[in-house]
Amino acid sequence: MKVFNYISEAFGELKDNVTWPEWAEVQRLTIVVAVFSILFALATWGTDELCAKAIAGFFNLIKG
Numbered sequence: 001m002k003v004f005n006y007i008s009e010a011f012g013e014l015k016d017n018v019t020w021p022e023w024a025e026v027q028r029l030t031i032v033v034a035v036f037s038i039l040f041a042l043a044t045w046g047t048d049e050l051c052a053k054a055i056a057g058f059f060n061l062i063k064g
Helices: 002-016 023-063
Strands: none
């Protein structure tokens, strides 16, 4: 019974006390998150490629 009360009260809180954003704001923020995710992925990929080339160059230098 405690679990049922907890779930019921949680849904009540979500329904009555949470201020939900407007649909236009949700769409705008979703685009912002997608753009930053792509930029961060590209930055991570670029850093990985740069480090891989630096390490390969280092080992080529050692090999002679």
